[in-house]
Amino acid sequence: MSKKPTRALPAMHPGELLREDIIPALDIKVTALARLLRVSRQTLHAILREEAPVSPAMALKLGKLCGNGPRLWVNLQREYDLEKAAKAMKAELKAIPTLKAVA
Known part of the structure; x- marks a missing residue:
């Protein structure tokens, strides 16, 4: 049985996760969330x-507020x-060869 490539x-x-999952789960308004995060x-x-x-600073705030850490x-x-x-540079990257190390 061969595996299909995944x-x-x-x-x-990160905004998508906040918008689609975190905010609805917390049942909180954006204004209230901004206030808790101390951002506009x-x-x-x-x-x-x-x-x-x-930003790293926002990641620290979100991680603290949500309890899941900044990472x-x-x-x-x-x-x-x-x-x-990678999408924006696709053509440019295609033109760059990949070198192989000699053992």
């Missing part, structure tokens, strides 16, 4: 719209940024 899910912007509503809305990244938020942002850059 295809990775696209990277998720505009800052939080920009993250929720996926227009702004989650989740930093890693989500890093993976999202990396995938976005």
